[in-house]
Amino acid sequence: LTEPRTLAPPERRVATVSGVERLGAYDLITALDRFGPSDPRPGQFYMLAAAREWGGGGDERPYLPRAFSYARARVESDGVALSFLLEAVGPGTERLSELGPEEGLALVGPLGVGFRPPAGETRPLLVGGGIGVAPLLCWQEELAARPPAAAAPADAPPAVLLGFRSAAHAQAAALFGPGPQVVTDDGSVGREALVTELLAAELDDDSDATVYACGPPQMLEAVRALCAERDVPAQLAMESGMACGFGACFGCVVPTRNGYVRLCVDGPVMDAADLETALVAGVGH
Amino acid sequence: LNDRSVEFCGVRLRGPILNGSGTFDAIAARRAFGDALLERFPFDAFVSKTITLEPRQGNPPPRLWETPAGLINSIGLPNKGLTGFLESDLPELAGLPVSLVVSVMGFSRDELATLVAAAGEPDEVAMLELNVSCPNVETGLVMGADPVETARAVERVRPETEKPLIVKLTPNAADPAAVAAGAQDAGADAVSLVNTLKGMALDPETRRPWLGGRTGGVSGPAIRAIALEQVAAVASRVEIPVIGMGGIASGRHAADFLAAGASAVAVGTESFRDPAAGRRIAAELADLSLTGESLQPASPRV
Numbered sequence: 001l002t003e004p005r006t007l008a009p010p011e012r013r014v015a016t017v018s019g020v021e022r023l024g025a026y027d028l029i030t031a032l033d034r035f036g037p038s039d040p041r042p043g044q045f046y047m048l049a050a051a052r053e054w055g056g057g058g059d060e061r062p063y064l065p066r067a068f069s070y071a072r073a074r075v076e077s078d079g080v081a082l083s084f085l086l087e088a089v090g091p092g093t094e095r096l097s098e099l100g101p102e103e104g105l106a107l108v109g110p111l112g113v114g115f116r117p118p119a120g121e122t123r124p125l126l127v128g129g130g131i132g133v134a135p136l137l138c139w140q141e142e143l144a145a146r147p148p149a150a151a152a153p154a155d156a157p158p159a160v161l162l163g164f165r166s167a168a169h170a171q172a173a174a175l176f177g178p179g180p181q182v183v184t185d186d187g188s189v190g191r192e193a194l195v196t197e198l199l200a201a202e203l204d205d206d207s208d209a210t211v212y213a214c215g216p217p218q219m220l221e222a223v224r225a226l227c228a229e230r231d232v233p234a235q236l237a238m239e240s241g242m243a244c245g246f247g248a249c250f251g252c253v254v255p256t257r258n259g260y261v262r263l264c265v266d267g268p269v270m271d272a273a274d275l276e277t278a279l280v281a282g283v284g285h
Numbered sequence: 286l287n288d289r290s291v292e293f294c295g296v297r298l299r300g301p302i303l304n305g306s307g308t309f310d311a312i313a314a315r316r317a318f319g320d321a322l323l324e325r326f327p328f329d330a331f332v333s334k335t336i337t338l339e340p341r342q343g344n345p346p347p348r349l350w351e352t353p354a355g356l357i358n359s360i361g362l363p364n365k366g367l368t369g370f371l372e373s374d375l376p377e378l379a380g381l382p383v384s385l386v387v388s389v390m391g392f393s394r395d396e397l398a399t400l401v402a403a404a405g406e407p408d409e410v411a412m413l414e415l416n417v418s419c420p421n422v423e424t425g426l427v428m429g430a431d432p433v434e435t436a437r438a439v440e441r442v443r444p445e446t447e448k449p450l451i452v453k454l455t456p457n458a459a460d461p462a463a464v465a466a467g468a469q470d471a472g473a474d475a476v477s478l479v480n481t482l483k484g485m486a487l488d489p490e491t492r493r494p495w496l497g498g499r500t501g502g503v504s505g506p507a508i509r510a511i512a513l514e515q516v517a518a519v520a521s522r523v524e525i526p527v528i529g530m531g532g533i534a535s536g537r538h539a540a541d542f543l544a545a546g547a548s549a550v551a552v553g554t555e556s557f558r559d560p561a562a563g564r565r566i567a568a569e570l571a572d573l574s575l576t577g578e579s580l581q582p583a584s585p586r587v
Binding site: 005007008009010011012049055059060061062063064065108111112240241242243244245246247248249250251252253254255259260262265280281282283 | 307308309310312313314316317318319321322325327334342343345346347348349351352353354355356358360363495497505506554556557558559560561564565
């Protein structure tokens with residue numbers, strides 16, 4: 001089997017926070033993982049919790065760990081530095097965003113299956129919305145580093161299209177360097193547009209592409225429908241509420257043409273052709 | 286000194302820590318963790334997810350809601366059905382390094398009997414657990430909520446297997462100890478408790494039920510005190526062994542349930558937070574025993 005899945009150690013471990021970078025509405029938190037694999041696959045995720053004081057926040061939560069695709073993995077002499085993009089929107093993300101250097105980040109992972117290479121000679125088109133830009137960052141780096149023979153065309157970096165709610169959120173685009181096209185809901189950065197408008201324009205130019213998308217459910221559904229209409233292969237990194245992340249709880253199912261599948265073990269990257277919709281009840285709430 | 290093994294219903298287990306049915310999928314976990322899962326398997330016996338006669342897709346999402354120190358789930362028993370289980374899951378589960386307990390649920394006594402007979406047949410299956418937390422379609426009653434219904438179900442299936450039969454009790458009964466006594470009198474070899482407590486959550490925006498199945502079952506530390514009382518009440522009422530569970534997250538909690546009368550304990554929701562929770566709890570329990578702390582309840586501290 002060639003599915004892009006690096007195995008996780010079968011226990012929770014504690015990584016040490018090495019840096020927290022404020023990026024407008026987001027935090028990029030980096031932690032040194034000494035006991036996990038150094039080669040997670042872009043699109044895979046980790047279950048995260050603060051090693052201490054996880055609980056007793058708003059509504060006497062959090063209790064369960066929270067799932068995050070990793071944004072970056074850098075091999076260092078004593079482990080791998082994993083970076084996660086987060087936005088404090090609830091008791092779990094609020095606690096995670098309070099973590100500072102030298103504090104413990106409990107994690108299990110990498111989990112799930114990541115992005116698969118582009119179909120045939122097609123060019124990769126990366127489409128991100130909001131916090132969903134995270135897994136596209138490491139995927140862009142990996143695609144850019146491919147040997148020229150594998151990249152098509154050889155001299156063009158993968159096209160990256162990003163959409164954000166506001167200028168504060170759009171600061172995350174800086175992680176991608178000068179390359180990406182950026183739009184916002186309010187026009188404060190780039191045009192006032194949806195990222196799917198950029199995608200439609202790119203496909204108008206050249207539809208010989210494989211689309212990689214991650215973002216809110218409405219965006220993923222628009223990408224899915226557009227790619228289905230134009231017969232363009234697409235891989236969607238989806239989200240669903242998870243308790244465990246490794247197939248134990250059966251809580252994170254999404255509907256597919258073959259029935260419900262657990263996003264944590266059969267995803268989170270799904271082939272858009274397997275979906276009738278990318279909208280899942282309760283997701284993106 | 287390192288022998289943690291226990292004899293449970295005539296079956297030698299390497300220790301007293303099981304998983305709660307439906308809280309760990311060893312097949313999916315092996316996909317995530319590889320062979321390291323088998324080398325460091327978290328439990329001393331493995332209890333399967335509940336199987337039904339026919340395949341089930343389970344409930345529509347959303348299926349989960351986090352509560353203070355716990356979780357409400359509304360999963361709906363998705364499974365491959367009896368034939369799918371025997372053909373595709375059992376061969377994989379037979380490769381686990383521990384004894385296998387198969388959990389079954391029927392929507393009638395005859396259906397339950399069919400499941401017990403078929404799932405009890407393979408040599409790889411050491412014990413059976415009856416999930417009676419479901420409505421009997423003939424009577425409309427939840428089997429496990431009523432001592433007489435439970436006894437009738439156990440009587441019907443008892444002749445179908447010689448293997449140990451564990452009855453999984455629901456806490457959503459007026460008198461779980463009476464249900465346990467009914468199960469014992471009808472021929473059950475052991476009881477396990479608690480299953481989840483019925484609960485619900487509302488969508489904060491619409492004020493309508495959040496879960497696709499409308500209601501669900503509450504688990505985790507939030508229910509531990511309730512579970513401990515029910516385990517103590519059941520253990521003082523029956524002679525057969527008791528498997529205690531409900532929010533166990535440490536060796537101290539496991540010791541409490543054993544002191545309350547359980548012969549073994551199960552870990553459920555804590556495994557969602559750490560797949561190795563069963564091993565950690567086993568080690569903590571062994572440390573408590575080795576350091577001379579008896580398995581008596583700690584004095585209440587105020």
